[in-house]
Amino acid sequence: MYFVFFVGTAGSGKTTLVKTFNDYLRDQQMDSTIINLDPAVESLPYTPAVDVRDYVDAYEVMEKFGLGPNSSLIAASDLVLTKASEIKEEVEQLESNYVLVDTPGQIELFAYRETGRMLASLIAGENKRAMAFLIDSFIAKEARSFVSMLLLSSSVKFRMDMPTINLLSKVDLLTDKELDLINSWSNGEELVDSLGTIDEYSYELIKLLVESLSSSPIPVSSTSNVGMDMFYAELQRIFAGGEDFLTEEGNPTL
């Protein structure tokens, strides 16, 4: 089994992309299924094989513990961990080749807290895994925000310790000119030009970020279905062992 975790900020289009990519895989006669890890989502365009809402209700958490909306979402995801053994058992019964994992938009779970990493380990077990990090086109079209999203992607990749594919989501909302500009930023120099005056540290940081991009983020759209082939090919490259990643013990492995 191959696990693909879809991670991104709230509103970046994770849920619809999960549905679109699942349909794509099935159209190609591949066996694919979906896990929903978001305890606060109200309605889903797909039927998940495993759904954390069966275990934890974010709204109940909000009322029961008298927490504010943000704290209750964090708390709800932490509570999911307490249901670990039940969820693991359910996941182990899955027999699909591909398991697509939809995640909550509280990006701090994946960028700064241990919850995301623990959830991912729990779910993927010893199986190969990769992460699709969604960069919201609407945010990325401003140069500074694009840099922020690359920093966030680095942070999530570092925290989750998984091979990561950057996707530029919802590109149907971009004009061709905007898309060309974002692609050119991935080459570095033009990005720095778009930022105005920046301090030396930021310059070094951006240089490093751009150098670390193996390729531009892949433009995808769940509306026009663009980018699915390229995304799939990149996943193949990772699962075939083209990119090393580290186990939790820190040893290089396939």
Next chain:
Amino acid sequence: MYFVFFVGTAGSGKTTLVKTFNDYLRDQQMDSTIINLDPAVESLPYTPAVDVRDYVDAYEVMEKFGLGPNSSLIAASDLVLTKASEIKEEVEQLESNYVLVDTPGQIELFAYRETGRMLASLIAGENKRAMAFLIDSFIAKEARSFVSMLLLSSSVKFRMDMPTINLLSKVDLLTDKELDLINSWSNGEELVDSLGTIDEYSYELIKLLVESLSSSPIPVSSTSNVGMDMFYAELQRIFAGGEDFLTEEGNPTL
């Protein structure tokens, strides 16, 4: 007037620190007042001079627009911007020397979206400003999480374009040994040792992050009052012009 923005992840202790530092300044016979920018906070330990809850109610937004908890918090902060002229008018009537600004825990507003930067410009106008970035001790005591928080701080600093002081918050919850370890990480090598095997890009990124730290995060606690003198001294250094920062137009200025 000097504006100090307190930014940090949910639960990092912004609100209590704002109260503690406000009390500290007043005890020193300095004129200080507080602005609350969090539309979703339920109760505050201080009385804000300006309160965005007078303009936007996050819970009303949640019900009115049928949004989930996270989206409604983002939407509520965006709505605050539509009340710009009224809020600006209120802020301009403040006559305090120091204005402490408490912010919502949706860190993406400050790290990835334009809302935080626009709010800050709106509020601080032409006045000098600095940012206190709170690194939650509870999160920071794990080496990878500490790196994540430094990345987040860089991202927020870059996005907000303000001189930034890193604070290690809630240090009363750390043992002396834990605090020593975190301090030693700010020197670099020991940090890398604590991370296990990491890839070359992560190594370069961490080296750059550590080099960019002008000093270790300042340990503070709202319970024991530790760190207020050092934090104040650092603010003085910034407001006295010791650290350049860039205006929105990208030109270096005081």
